[in-house]
Amino acid sequence: MKIKNIIFDFGGVLMDWNPRYYFKTYFNDNEKMEYFLENIAQDEWNVEQDRGRSLAEGTEIQVKKFPEWEKEIRAFYDNWTVMLKSDIPQNVEVLRKLKNTDYHLFGLTNWSAETFPYALENYDFFQIFEGKIVVSGTEKLIKPDPKIWHVLLERYNIKAEESLFIDDNTKNIEMAKSLGFITIQVFPETDLAKELKKFGVEV
Template identity: 45%
Template structure:
């Protein structure tokens, strides 16, 4: 087949790695309403994404404290206890990754929204040694780009000479799936390893 898939690109957080700030903040802010205020108005997901796009963590932290001094302890904990927000690997997805890595038929890469400062920490951890299996990883914080911006998909395609018509991208965030498809890169919306395996097989990917 002319457009047979030969390259698989994985997102990391939510697909291969469990990450959840509540692992820290359920205990740090036990009151549910106060915790909701913190995530809705103080350290929001949009704020977190700015560090994934390259804003230095120290700068972002101090700026947030200047705006919300009463929340200083909680704001500092966001990155000060960041490692505790990492859960386990998604072992079902890691098994799929391993089967693709072991096959001579596929090239395997990763494209992740992740701070350039915290990603090396995860990569050095024993339970995430599969991060060393990829032929290449494009980290948003190193590129000053962010999914679903079209430029970040173009960047990984160009850097690793990937034919978008023979590749598929996997992400748990639907807006990133839409962003991928907008540049002509086929995408799978990840929900479970079992569903991912099924959808890859439908694309005639052997796992």
């Protein structure tokens, strides 16, 4: 089946986001920072904001649970833009080259509806997608829930078997495969252009 569509995850593929970019300086103590990120402001908590819970509500829930960490918990979303360090230049370069091809480009991201506009405003490459982006926080659905892929397929009238999905998360890749997508899992060392070439996508 010929690939017609290329779908990008954003965090870890096109954007370098990590709470450590802020908390490393805040704590100046790696052990304390890791404890905080693994037990207080852990991924499971942040994911609920990506699923559509408001940042304010998520913050208050965690402050109530861990009052002794109130200052640090409130600092999390107050300093979110510091955590969004930069784009991932080599992968963004591939995206820019794909703009000049016949492939249809889409975004499918786990991202809070409240923080995503900042990325849109500050990184021009998002305009390449021409608004064809499905954001978990807006849909109140999150990868790897298969329903969010179905939102993408139905909204843009595309077929999984004609679509190549790029993500850094193993669970998301496995789910996409099970839904019939062609997939590329991205790691920090991945040469995306080289991986695309394996599927006949030249950039």
